[in-house]
Amino acid sequence: xxxxxxxxxxxxxxxxxxxxxxxxxxxxxxxxxxxxxxxxxxxxxxxxxxxxxxxxxxxxxxxxxxxxxxxxxxxxxxxxxxxxxxxxxxxxxxxxxxxxxxxxxxxxxxxxxxxxxxxxxxxxxxxxxxxxxxxxxxxxxxxxxxxxxxxxxxxxxxxxxxxxxxxxxxxxxxxxxxxxxxxxxxxxxxxxxxxxxxxxxxxxxxxxxxxxxxxxxxxxxxxxxxxxxxxxxxxxxxxxxxxxxxxxxxxxxxxxxxxxxxxxxxxxxxxxxxxxxxxxxxxxxxxxxxxxxxxxxxxxxxxxxxxxxxxxxxxxxxxxxxxxxxxxxxxxxxxxxxxxxxxxxxxxxxxxxxxxxxxxxxxxxxxxxxxxxxxxxxxxxxxxxxxxxxxxxxxxxxxxxxxxxxxxxxxxxxxxxxxxxxxxxxxxxxxxxxxxxxxxxxxxxxxxxxxxxxxxxxxxxxxxxxxxxxxxxxxxxxxxxxxxxxxxxxxxxxxxxxxxxxxxxxxxxxxxxxxxxxxxxxxxxxxxxxxxxxxxxxxxxxxxxxxxxxxxxxxxxxxxxxxxxxxxxxxxxxxxxxxxxxxxxxxxxxxxxxxxxx
RNA sequence: GGGCGCGUAGCCUAGCCUGGAUAGGGCACCGGGUUCCUAACCCGGGGGUCGAGGGUUCGAAUCCCUCCGCGCCCGCCA
Numbered sequence: 195x196x197x198x199x200x201x202x203x204x205x206x207x208x209x210x211x212x213x214x215x216x217x218x219x220x221x222x223x224x225x226x227x228x229x230x231x232x233x234x235x236x237x238x239x240x241x242x243x244x245x246x247x248x249x250x251x252x253x254x255x256x257x258x259x260x261x262x263x264x265x266x267x268x269x270x271x272x273x274x275x276x277x278x279x280x281x282x283x284x285x286x287x288x289x290x291x292x293x294x295x296x297x298x299x300x301x302x303x304x305x306x307x308x309x310x311x312x313x314x315x316x317x318x319x320x321x322x323x324x325x326x327x328x329x330x331x332x333x334x335x336x337x338x339x340x341x342x343x344x345x346x347x348x349x350x351x352x353x354x355x356x357x358x359x360x361x362x363x364x365x366x367x368x369x370x371x372x373x374x375x376x377x378x379x380x381x382x383x384x385x386x387x388x389x390x391x392x393x394x395x396x397x398x399x400x401x402x403x404x405x406x407x408x409x410x411x412x413x414x415x416x417x418x419x420x421x422x423x424x425x426x427x428x429x430x431x432x433x434x435x436x437x438x439x440x441x442x443x444x445x446x447x448x449x450x451x452x453x454x455x456x457x458x459x460x461x462x463x464x465x466x467x468x469x470x471x472x473x474x475x476x477x478x479x480x481x482x483x484x485x486x487x488x489x490x491x492x493x494x495x496x497x498x499x500x501x502x503x504x505x506x507x508x509x510x511x512x513x514x515x516x517x518x519x520x521x522x523x524x525x526x527x528x529x530x531x532x533x534x535x536x537x538x539x540x541x542x543x544x545x546x547x548x549x550x551x552x553x554x555x556x557x558x559x560x561x562x563x564x565x566x567x568x569x570x571x572x573x574x575x576x577x578x579x580x581x582x583x584x585x586x587x588x589x590x591x592x593x594x595x596x597x598x599x600x601x602x603x604x605x606x607x608x609x610x611x612x613x614x615x616x617x618x619x620x621x622x623x624x625x626x627x628x629x630x631x632x633x634x635x636x637x638x639x640x641x642x643x644x645x646x647x648x649x650x651x652x653x654x655x656x657x658x659x660x661x662x663x664x665x666x667x668x669x670x671x672x673x674x675x676x677x678x679x680x681x682x683x684x685x686x687x688x689x690x691x692x693x694x695x696x697x698x699x700x701x702x703x704x705x706x707x708x709x710x711x712x713x714x715x716x717x718x719x720x721x722x723x724x725x726x727x728x729x730x731x732x733x734x735x736x737x738x739x740x741x742x743x744x745x746x747x748x749x750x751x752x753x754x755x756x757x758x759x760x761x762x763x764x765x766x767x768x769x770x771x772x773x774x775x776x777x778x779x780x781x782x783x784x785x786x787x788x789x790x791x792x
Numbered sequence: 793g794g795g796c797g798c799g800u801a802g803c804c805u806a807g808c809c810u811g812g813a814u815a816g817g818g819c820a821c822c823g824g825g826u827u828c829c830u831a832a833c834c835c836g837g838g839g840g841u842c843g844a845g846g847g848u849u850c851g852a853a854u855c856c857c858u859c860c861g862c863g864c865c866c867g868c869c870a
Contacts, residue, residue: 238810239810239812241812245812245813246813246814247813251812251813253812253813255812255850255851256812256850258850259850262850265850288813289813290812290813290850291812291813334870371870373870374869374870375869375870376869376870377870503868505868507868508868509868516795517795517866525867525868526868527868528868529868530868532868534867534868534869534870535869535870536870558864559796559797559863559864559865560864560865561865561870562795562796562797562864562865563795563796563864563865563866564865564870566795566796585796585797587797587798587863587864588863588864590863594862594863596863596864621832625830625831625832626830641832652805653804653805654805654806656797656798657797657798657805658797658798658862658863658864659804660804662803662804664819665803665804665819668818668819669832670818670819670832670833671817671818671819671832672804672805672817672818672819673818673832675832676818676832676833678832679830679832679833680833682830682832683829683830683833686829686830687829687830690829691829730809732809734805734806735806738805738806738817741817741818742816742817745817748833748834749833749834749835751829751830751833751834752825752833752834752835753834755828755829756829757829758828758829759829770829791830792830792832
């Protein structure tokens, strides 16, 4: 039996009380069977997804020393001795398992009460202590996003949404690397009048400029050609090196920041189409200007493991850290006294830890070693905290190669979105000739961007992805539009049922069809799924859940009439409302527009 | 050479953290479904040595070891 104490935790997961009562019941039943079960041990093996036979399953093997007859006997005795528990049907032993089912009416009531009662907060957890800064994207401001880089943004933005839902206040940050050779290169070329550009660079740009270019495209256009040119021309490379030195000395060319801001503005406009934005922007050069880098460097020099090299450079003796054998020393200050990327990153992370209790960095796999180097330097100065890294693998181009701006093999985000919008526009025109042009455009846009976001987030970050147009542009099956479609259907039913707003009275007795119960079960899984995604950072689990929910809603929709269902109509409308709410909340976590119609 | 990650049907993928009952989905393919709440949908079907081998265990896709294949990284670059 579950009692609610004053000040007890708010129930956010409909399963929590049953997990409590089944665990407690098993402990009592075990005592009767002369088997000592401890509640934490029971909880550890209790399978909440239930397996094939029920809602909760308890495998007894480890308590019966194996899977022989003894296990079956124990399962039977545990089932027989299980105390009568409100809302839980008497358990059934099957082989070495004790299977529990929750009373369907109780499940329906608890789930719909929670989903409808909490509304937009269904699936969200209680406020937690602490705060988190999620750094993601952080692409150099040198030109448009390609699809590979967008994986970072989609994972990071979704993660921020999921962590917030789970109860942790989150601040998102975009770290702008304006101190590297790459951004210096952009300033170098645009610092020259056009007729002073080296011929190959001018030729590469000529004819490609369009009057309506976004800033990132316009200012980034010469970048690949400039990059190639500099490899062959040491004199020009020396000019870029001069710009780098100016930046590092704290006196960049006057137009440096302005160019960076222009390009970044264009890049951010692309992300905004996918509902990706940032709370804060941190310019690397500001860390130099405000003394943060000097302070970090000073701390590193005082570290016990700090060593001075012959030419005056400073390094940390890193033999004790788990870095590659060659990296016995990590240099953090050059012989000329200037700082390095990793040093500035130390300064940045000290700033993060000064304001937030934890930090998450979303990084491409090519930054894996950098992450460990950063950890080593933080350890060297006695900082106990570390960022948590979410590492994702590359998105490669159709022929398998790496997506590269400079190599010209990139698939641009803007092109992908544009293509998706065109395709969605055709679909909408074919399916919904009744919509106004404005409405059709809104739907097409939401479908297109939903497809793009879902396509990227649905895959575990660990998996390398080979980009294929036909996959990215799919609106069917495991896709964003599939989920959006279920939401639109549910919305349509509620609209026609004149049930677009609460209250939603229902009678659990009337929701007894197998497809109705199955739908309730999937709805009830949502809070657990969000908590799991937040704990493990597996944001793709939310995408998988959204598909499962939409899938089951569609099955229900086909099997059970709602509007013409007589006495059960009101209860079914409540179920549809709960499903829609959950679909909506899941879509919001994924940054996908929950369309009312499509 | 070393480090990290990945390998699940023709293709894509979930499950791996925390071992548990016939390995879930999607695409494609085959066969059905719309006078009825949106067919971007639903129902049915075929298709699997979970890269290979060994180990641990009552039990391994899951944990450990070896090997193979693929990607990335191994700068006083960022």
